Amino acid sequence: MLNLVLFGAPGSGKGTQSAKLIDQYGLYHISTGELLRDHIARGTELGKTADKYISKGQLIPDGLMTQILDDVLDHNIMGKNGVVFDGYPRTIPQAESLKGLLRKHGTDLHAVIGLEVPEEELVQRMIKRGQETGRADDNIDTIKNRLEVYRSQTSPLKDFYTKEGKYIGVNGAGIVDEIFDHIADGIEAATGAKRRSPKH
Ligand code: AMP
Numbered sequence: 001m002l003n004l005v006l007f008g009a010p011g012s013g014k015g016t017q018s019a020k021l022i023d024q025y026g027l028y029h030i031s032t033g034e035l036l037r038d039h040i041a042r043g044t045e046l047g048k049t050a051d052k053y054i055s056k057g058q059l060i061p062d063g064l065m066t067q068i069l070d071d072v073l074d075h076n077i078m079g080k081n082g083v084v085f086d087g088y089p090r091t092i093p094q095a096e097s098l099k100g101l102l103r104k105h106g107t108d109l110h111a112v113i114g115l116e117v118p119e120e121e122l123v124q125r126m127i128k129r130g131q132e133t134g135r136a137d138d139n140i141d142t143i144k145n146r147l148e149v150y151r152s153q154t155s156p157l158k159d160f161y162t163k164e165g166k167y168i169g170v171n172g173a174g175i176v177d178e179i180f181d182h183i184a185d186g187i188e189a190a191t192g193a194k195r196r197s198p199k200h
Pocket of ligand 1: 032053055060061086087146
């Protein structure tokens with residue numbers, strides 16, 4: 001299996017690059033943000049709880065996120081080439097939980113790709129996305145909170161995974177296909193995994 005975390009601040013391009021990873025390596029995509037937005041749209045109990053946090057730009061509590069991930073992996077990991085985790089983990093306790101969840105399925109995390117983008121560009125991208133898609137948490141007040149949460153709770157994961165020898169930092173500003181080439185080069189160097197089609 002090839003299990004990857006796509007890591008980065010909100011607006012860093014995780015969704016865009018996940019789609020390319022899935023295509024090129026045949027991986028299963030787990031986006032916790034999309035999963036939660038789907039629950040909100042369907043009006044489930046989980047959606048109602050999640051909405052209270054998401055609308056303020058706060059994180060859903062770690063215990064709840066671990067339960068959600070446990071359930072998703074139990075139902076989806078069998079027979080897959082591997083998984084791209086997009087938007088998870090977002091805290092050190094979530095990273096510890098992820099280790100246990102993957103171990104439970106007899107597998108491990110192979111690499112963490114960190115998309116590094118300057119903050120001004122993140123803000124511009126999210127405002128544009130909000131205008132184009134109507135995504136509710138892409139408004140300036142919530143964006144500021146999400147960036148603050150990223151700084152205080154999520155960015156320490158860079159050190160965490162660097163110490164584990166798993167972090168691959170990639171410049172996430174520029175042309176989408178070129179950024180993906182850097183990601184794929186990093187994955188190949190770290191794991192030996194090869195993409196399906198040649199470089200752009
Ligand atoms: P995203 O689509 O990844 O930007 O996530 C949107 C929102 O969903 C975040 O701002 C959080 O409120 C919530 N969320 C997504 N993933 C997580 C996670 N791993 N832990 C806690 N909250 C999350």
